[in-house]
Amino acid sequence: xxxxxxxxxxxxxxxxxxxxxxxxxxxxxxxxxxxxxxxxxxxxxxxxxxxxxxxxxxxxxxxxxxxxxxxxxxxxxxxxxxxxxxxxxxxxxxxxxxxxxxxxxxxxxxxxxxxxxxxxxxxxxxxxxxxxxxxxxxxxxxxxxxxxxxxxxxxxxxxxxxxxxxxxxxxxxxxxxxxxxxxxxxxxxxxxxxxxxxxxxxxxxxxxxxxxxxxxxxxxxxxxxxxxxxxxxxxxxxx
Numbered sequence: 001x002x003x004x005x006x007x008x009x010x011x012x013x014x015x016x017x018x019x020x021x022x023x024x025x026x027x028x029x030x031x032x033x034x035x036x037x038x039x040x041x042x043x044x045x046x047x048x049x050x051x052x053x054x055x056x057x058x059x060x061x062x063x064x065x066x067x068x069x070x071x072x073x074x075x076x077x078x079x080x081x082x083x084x085x086x087x088x089x090x091x092x093x094x095x096x097x098x099x100x101x102x103x104x105x106x107x108x109x110x111x112x113x114x115x116x117x118x119x120x121x122x123x124x125x126x127x128x129x130x131x132x133x134x135x136x137x138x139x140x141x142x143x144x145x146x147x148x149x150x151x152x153x154x155x156x157x158x159x160x161x162x163x164x165x166x167x168x169x170x171x172x173x174x175x176x177x178x179x180x181x182x183x184x185x186x187x188x189x190x191x192x193x194x195x196x197x198x199x200x201x202x203x204x205x206x207x208x209x210x211x212x213x214x215x216x217x218x219x220x221x222x223x224x225x226x227x228x229x230x231x232x233x234x235x236x237x238x239x
Contacts, residue, residue, distance in 0.1 A: 045106030
């Protein structure tokens with residue numbers, strides 16, 4: 001897949017808005033199990049809640065303890081209660097769930113998911129609800145791995161900063177129950193080429209276009225308004 005990189009800005013003047021950390025819906029399970037997949041097959045995780053999305057990960061058949069961050073495209077709890085078996089089956093085919101498995105976050109079809117159990121391993125990923133004092137290294141953009149060293153850090157005093165791949169950026173972030181906003185974020189103007197020069201504008205665009213995040217203590221996903229997985233960042237060790 002070829003990435004298209006916009007022109008790099010020297011200063012991000014518009015605020016960058018995020019919805020709160022995504023959680024499983026109130027009437028949905030926190031953990032899921034893969035069902036209906038052949039024992040020698042896998043369930044794909046994609047950048048979009050659609051088969052058109054690129055594959056970013058694969059979950060083995062029968063896997064349990066898959067973290068759920070909520071689903072889109074299906075029936076509400078009330079609609080489900082009043083739906084026929086045929087209507088429920090049709091809804092499951094068009095419903096996609098944002099899930100976390102093996103340090104990957106992506107979209108998987110609800111058709112192959114059912115309520116599961118929390119993972120039994122002590123080192124299993126845990127849902128993260130506070131980003132303060134955490135630091136993240138950019139791993140991919142729209143499912144495509146990056147080569148440049150780009151990162152983002154959240155401070156407890158309400159400031160955030162990092163490196164876009166070439167230039168440093170910093171600013172304030174404001175977190176509330178309904179949204180998280182960044183900006184304006186000031187950025188240095190150092191000229192650069194190579195991987196950093198390509199990754200930086202795309203990373204800044206991912207931040208600007210993000211509307212919500214999903215996070216575990218190992219991985220952070222930035223998600224756009226159209227539910228596209230814009231970028232994935234890995235927790236920096238020891239942070």
